Amino acid sequence: MKELKMFIDGKFIENTSGKWIDVLNPSTEEVIARMPDGTLDDTKKAIDAADAAQDQWEKIPAVERAGYLLKIAAGIRKREKEITDIIVQEGGKTQGLANVETLFTADYLEYMAGWARRYEGEIIQSDRPNENIFLFKKAIGVTTGILPWNFPFFLIARKAAPALVTGNTIVVKPSQLTPINAYIFAQIVEEAGVPKGVFNLVNGRGSVIGSELAANPKVGMVSLTGSVSAGQQTMAAAAPNITKVSLELGGKAPAIVMDDADLDLAVKAIIASRVINTGQVCNCAERVYVHKNVKEAFMTKLVAGMKAVKVGDPNKIQDLDMGPLVEANALKSVQEKVDKAIKQGAKLICGGKRIGDKGYFFEPTVLDGVTNKMDIIQEETFGPVLPIVEFSDINDAIAWANDSEFGLTSSVYTQNLDTAFKLVRALKFGETYINRENFEAMQGFHAGCRKSGIGGADGKHGLEEYLRTHVVYLETKG
Numbered sequence: 369m370k371e372l373k374m375f376i377d378g379k380f381i382e383n384t385s386g387k388w389i390d391v392l393n394p395s396t397e398e399v400i401a402r403m404p405d406g407t408l409d410d411t412k413k414a415i416d417a418a419d420a421a422q423d424q425w426e427k428i429p430a431v432e433r434a435g436y437l438l439k440i441a442a443g444i445r446k447r448e449k450e451i452t453d454i455i456v457q458e459g460g461k462t463q464g465l466a467n468v469e470t471l472f473t474a475d476y477l478e479y480m481a482g483w484a485r486r487y488e489g490e491i492i493q494s495d496r497p498n499e500n501i502f503l504f505k506k507a508i509g510v511t512t513g514i515l516p517w518n519f520p521f522f523l524i525a526r527k528a529a530p531a532l533v534t535g536n537t538i539v540v541k542p543s544q545l546t547p548i549n550a551y552i553f554a555q556i557v558e559e560a561g562v563p564k565g566v567f568n569l570v571n572g573r574g575s576v577i578g579s580e581l582a583a584n585p586k587v588g589m590v591s592l593t594g595s596v597s598a599g600q601q602t603m604a605a606a607a608p609n610i611t612k613v614s615l616e617l618g619g620k621a622p623a624i625v626m627d628d629a630d631l632d633l634a635v636k637a638i639i640a641s642r643v644i645n646t647g648q649v650c651n652c653a654e655r656v657y658v659h660k661n662v663k664e665a666f667m668t669k670l671v672a673g674m675k676a677v678k679v680g681d682p683n684k685i686q687d688l689d690m691g692p693l694v695e696a697n698a699l700k701s702v703q704e705k706v707d708k709a710i711k712q713g714a715k716l717i718c719g720g721k722r723i724g725d726k727g728y729f730f731e732p733t734v735l736d737g738v739t740n741k742m743d744i745i746q747e748e749t750f751g752p753v754l755p756i757v758e759f760s761d762i763n764d765a766i767a768w769a770n771d772s773e774f775g776l777t778s779s780v781y782t783q784n785l786d787t788a789f790k791l792v793r794a795l796k797f798g799e800t801y802i803n804r805e806n807f808e809a810m811q812g813f814h815a816g817c818r819k820s821g822i823g824g825a826d827g828k829h830g831l832e833e834y835l836r837t838h839v840v841y842l843e844t845k846g
Contacts, residue, residue: 378564406572421565507535614823702751
């Protein structure tokens with residue numbers, strides 16, 4: 369059995385606690401590895417190493433820092449199949465999606481490396497005749513990243529790439545459900561010759577490791593992708609030191625289907641946006657508002673499409689749309705949410721139960737007759753479940769879509785440009801996809817509002833999350 373190690377100050381560290389956490393394959397429920405149950409001391413050592421390395425790392429020209437990102441990307445491409453297979457084994461992703469994640473991670477590192485010569489400060493006009501005002505953009509210092517299990521490999525790069533290219537150092541903690549891919553990432557970092565202490569990896573439980581990554585006074589910024597409760601705990605831990613916090617949390621993305629929509633396109637995109645990673649993506653389409661004039665035709669196509677979704681063990685079958693949920697608790701949660709919706713008056717159209725008795729598989733599910741006050745509409749459902757709400761007035765669709773504690777993504781299906789922009793102006797979400805699936809671009813800015821988080825990632829604005837300003841007033845004698 370594979371035994372993982374932590375990566376601290378440029379070295380792989382043996383388990384110091386003597387305690388282990390098993391890593392399961394969600395398709396088979398078999399233990400495939402075990403990771404160290406890291407300690408508070410392990411975490412402090414990693415932060416100390418990052419702190420010791422940061423000043424010298426920032427002094428290296430940005431283009432040279434970017435060179436290390438390019439070496440990491442090249443290392444990922446060399447181990448493409450191995451990484452893809454690990455993502456499938458520990459996370460239950462389909463082989464196609466796991467491969468996309470692997471290569472997209474390499475692409476992302478290369479993209480962020482390209483910012484080395486492009487991020488810049490400003491010269492600001494002064495009110496004084498002999499003064500110049502300069503605004504410098506500088507590294508924050510030590511950053512930390514608390515990672516989720518649903519895109520575990522890509523999220524390392526999403527946090528580390530902008531941090532490193534701008535002169536920060538980083539300590540990351542992978543999810544205890546999916547730590548093997550992070551171990552491989554650390555191996556590639558070592559092979560790339562990244563200076564010691566610049567990138568550190570600590571395994572363990574969020575209650576121990578995650579808390580210290582947010583609370584330690586040497587940390588300048590903590591970035592977390594996870595649940596609302598995890599985000600609240602991170603904010604509370606960071607508060608005493610007024611540490612900068614960047615959070616991507618939950619979502620409850622509405623999809624609005626107007627009566628002039630291309631229904632074939634809408635159905636295809638909504639299904640793709642719901643079953644990707646078995647519905648375990650925070651920007652997934654989570655609830656559908658469909659105009660009454662096309663409701664019947666839409667439902668016929670949607671139900672047929674959901675019934676046609678290919679579900680199976682991605683370790684054995686290559687051509688799949690969906691694998692298992694990530695763990696037993698996830699399976700239990702999705703089943704409870706579907707059962708509760710039916711008790712509250714929703715009508716089960718298809719799916720609604722576990723598949724088989726081995727692995728955490730759940731049927732693609734459609735619920736009709738849903739109202740906006742039902743829990744299935746208001747609470748995030750991390751699984752392949754689509755609740756359908758009928759509307760006749762666009763203003764009702766807008767009000768119901770905005771009636772959520774989340775504000776990450778949304779989507780619109782219409783052939784009318786005026787309608788599309790009416791909805792864009794009214795929807796209170798960080799992203800809106802029009803006539804396409806919910807999947808962001810690396811050059812965009814992935815950010816939400818309300819309980820979906822603070823700050824954001826990707827593109828120019830995501831890079832600037834890892835920079836602080838330093839304004840200098842320089843007055844000369846003239």
